[in-house]
Amino acid sequence: MPNIGQRIVMKFGGTSMAGIERIRHVADRVKREVADGNQVAVVVSAMAGETDRLVQLCKDAAPLYDPREYDVVVASGEQVTAGLLAMTLQGMGLNARSYMGWQLPIRASGHASALIEGIDVAVLERVFDDRGIAVIPGFQGVTSEGALATLGRGGSDTSAVALAVAAKADRCDIYTDVDGVYTTDPRIVPRARKLDVVTYEEMLELASVGAKVLQTRSVGLAMRYGMPLQVLSSFEDLPGTMIVADEGTTMERNIITGIAHDRNEAFITLTGLPDRPGTVAAIFRPLADAGINVDMIVQSARAGLKSDLTFTVPKASLAHSVDALAKVKEAGGFEEIVTNTDIVKVSVVGVGMRSNAGIAAQMFDTLAERQINIVAISTSEIKVSVLISEDYTELAVRVLHTAFGLDAPAAALDAGAAA
Numbered sequence: 001m002p003n004i005g006q007r008i009v010m011k012f013g014g015t016s017m018a019g020i021e022r023i024r025h026v027a028d029r030v031k032r033e034v035a036d037g038n039q040v041a042v043v044v045s046a047m048a049g050e051t052d053r054l055v056q057l058c059k060d061a062a063p064l065y066d067p068r069e070y071d072v073v074v075a076s077g078e079q080v081t082a083g084l085l086a087m088t089l090q091g092m093g094l095n096a097r098s099y100m101g102w103q104l105p106i107r108a109s110g111h112a113s114a115l116i117e118g119i120d121v122a123v124l125e126r127v128f129d130d131r132g133i134a135v136i137p138g139f140q141g142v143t144s145e146g147a148l149a150t151l152g153r154g155g156s157d158t159s160a161v162a163l164a165v166a167a168k169a170d171r172c173d174i175y176t177d178v179d180g181v182y183t184t185d186p187r188i189v190p191r192a193r194k195l196d197v198v199t200y201e202e203m204l205e206l207a208s209v210g211a212k213v214l215q216t217r218s219v220g221l222a223m224r225y226g227m228p229l230q231v232l233s234s235f236e237d238l239p240g241t242m243i244v245a246d247e248g249t250t251m252e253r254n255i256i257t258g259i260a261h262d263r264n265e266a267f268i269t270l271t272g273l274p275d276r277p278g279t280v281a282a283i284f285r286p287l288a289d290a291g292i293n294v295d296m297i298v299q300s301a302r303a304g305l306k307s308d309l310t311f312t313v314p315k316a317s318l319a320h321s322v323d324a325l326a327k328v329k330e331a332g333g334f335e336e337i338v339t340n341t342d343i344v345k346v347s348v349v350g351v352g353m354r355s356n357a358g359i360a361a362q363m364f365d366t367l368a369e370r371q372i373n374i375v376a377i378s379t380s381e382i383k384v385s386v387l388i389s390e391d392y393t394e395l396a397v398r399v400l401h402t403a404f405g406l407d408a409p410a411a412a413l414d415a416g417a418a419a
């Protein structure tokens, strides 16, 4: 029977690529998809832990490292795995070759968290025509000056979706070390439940508040172009999670879809801000100019008195933020700067929040019962986030998961353990 093949972009994460044994397993998975008559392009991450190691080397070399050189260093992890997977596939008799970001090219602008400007698909189309398999390093692109660029942590997901969109693929499959998207990180809450489907909108919000199973930008891209996206296990043949535009009729109707936490934020408190127009602008302008994303902002102001301002930035941007604020301090913009990295942001997300009041209150009550102190709060239409001490991460996520009725029934857990 002739097989009407599909065009699929498969992406394999760091744990899936950690070592030759696992790369062989990935190659088998790719081979199966090709044997089914599909056209396949593969996007790979660096081996687990490798990017962390490279980032640390950059920090050791220069705390205020040049982002251009940072990209040269951190992009190398994906180059290694792309070559290794291509060799492994060739060893299995398949027509595979690696193509670096600059060879396609994947055009990008900026450094350290570069944006994809566009992808030329001519090379890729030729590979498909020759019934070949292109193996592409995730996370990297090339700037108009010909320099290497990387797409921010977790960026291989975005590489994969962008390639799928550019190549007009039928779908993009993200293979990782869990078998789908759960109501919260299953490594923290064993009672987390796997979601069969989740909307782009909810996934976008979950990802943006720390559910690192997909990089936020990858979900945004898939949503914008209606690219069918699936999260699957690299290790087991199990149905994964489909990310879809609309909730199907079978989707569970919880008000809260999931809970996420983010340990990658640091907070900065500035004291002694003068009470006059322009004070806050003078602080955030240099941060914006340095490309630093400010997240939660809390100001305690009383008319006529000096005030304090607290806000969060990514931990990775803390040194750059303090540097950018030094001049503001010199100019009398504030008195003291205090920083803290021992914090975590915990968020509850769900489209059901739109039609249900009291979610924030229930969240605060639940944390209060456990004596967990809240440092800052931010909300959107479908999310409430709180900043708390990092020591309480597990406890907070667990009690909120139970309080919002997300725990898997004990029977389901027993069945899972027996399987």
Ligand code: ADP
Pocket: 012, 013, 014, 015, 016, 045, 154, 175, 176, 177, 178, 180, 181, 182, 183, 184, 185, 186, 187, 210, 211, 212, 213, 214, 258, 260
């Ligand atoms: P990869 O290297 O494959 O890109 P990541 O480590 O980036 O893998 O993402 C997968 C991890 O995301 C899982 O191991 C899990 O701990 C974490 N995670 C956080 N929140 C969730 C969630 N809601 N559902 C599934 N996994 C989650």
Ligand code: ASP
Pocket: 013, 014, 045, 046, 051, 052, 077, 138, 139, 152, 153, 154, 155, 156, 157
């Ligand atoms: N290797 C990169 C990182 O660890 C990109 C990725 O895995 O998605 O952030």
Ligand code: MG
Pocket: 013, 154, 157, 212, 213, 214, 215
């Ligand atoms: Mg990832």
